[in-house]
Amino acid sequence: MAIDTDKNVYTVVFAAVMVVVVGSILAFLASGLRPNIKENERFEKQQNILYAMGVSENGDDSGSVNFVPTDKVEDEFSQYIKEQLVIEGDKISQDDEAFLIDLKKQLANIKKGQDYKLPLFIGEKDDNKYYIIPMYGKGLWDAIWGFIALDETMTVQGVYFDHKGETPGLGANIKMRYFMDDFEGESILRGTQYAGISVAKGNNDPLNKRKDDNAVDALAGATITGNGVSAMIKESVQLYKPYLETIRAK
């Protein structure tokens, strides 16, 4: 029996069946895999936060980024991260799940003028304290985010950047060690201003020897992503300024 595939009724029925079939396959798959995906995202956040404060398996050569392995990350996270704070206006509370706060949503709340929560992590390693601030911003194509670890003098101790869809070989290189390592030792203060750190073109300092210029050398061919990183650091630092002032005064 031949079906007349040109009939309108057939077309509509076919489309409807297809939608239902594809929809159920995807829904089934998504809900089935959700626990695994959630767990992976949790580990990743912990790895990133630890990476910013220098807890990683990086070798001394400035090669690739090596996180704490996923089977150890939960333990190391509770070992090194002493406090997880949630800042709500003037109120500061502790929350062991603060690292799961979705910064993107909180930033949207700020824009809408609603109440918002800002997570902040205090890490301790070799008697040094690290104040780790999460960041979120825009690159060229999509979101970029990261963490920046500061000490009491507002000097950067480490950073971690990541991105959703920057161009491979160009903007995507913000997550390469040669870029991230440059931030170490830079100050986010210019005088008493919270100036952040700009990703600067042509600052004639490719080895980043000057640590007092609030600038690191830009990536070739990734101007917009680089500007995004500068803006992201500046905005995040501004958000946490009231809290940072209190630790700096100590």
Next chain:
Amino acid sequence: MALLSKKDTNLIMDPLADNNPITIQVLGICSALAITAELMASVVMAISVVFVLGVGNVVISLMRNIIPSKIRIIVQLIVVATLVIIVDQVLKAFAYELSKTLAVFVGLIITNCIIMGRFEAFALANGPWRSFLDGIGNSLGYGVILVIVGFFRELLGSGTLFGFPVFGDPIMKTGLYATGYENNGFMIIPPAALIVVGIIIWVQRSRNPALLEEN
């Protein structure tokens, strides 16, 4: 008996050279420009497309007699999108690191004209086995060009291959850079891919005059 008949072999071999999707059919140029700044990205993209086009061609071929012709493009699009999302989700759950490398390609695979092109031109008219071979052949042909372009762009643009320095350190001026050699910044921006693809097309056509169009 051979595993593949001569006709079947041609389905795989033709797109690798004389009927290459990029250089002859001029399909899939957009993604070839976007992601070939690094060799690694080219390889990953090539593998992803081999999978999606291989499986997609089979699915479309199996459905070829029941797809209403009025909405066949939409149906094809849904098949590609579904396949890509399945791959993406499975990788996110079981190979998280790899899925992050791939994230940027997901959208690009869906819009890759080679995939729709092969569905439309081949899978709708041929059986599943031949469609599978055609899918593999075309995606490999696409992959070969991607890898060649990626090789030259990363080598000349960044002086590295798969991220490993080949010519020495450009900042410390060691190796080849000590002689005054500089990386060509132009190679890492997308227009450079057009030029490399253009050169490949030129070389290919001059070696095989049969490919030249008559005016």
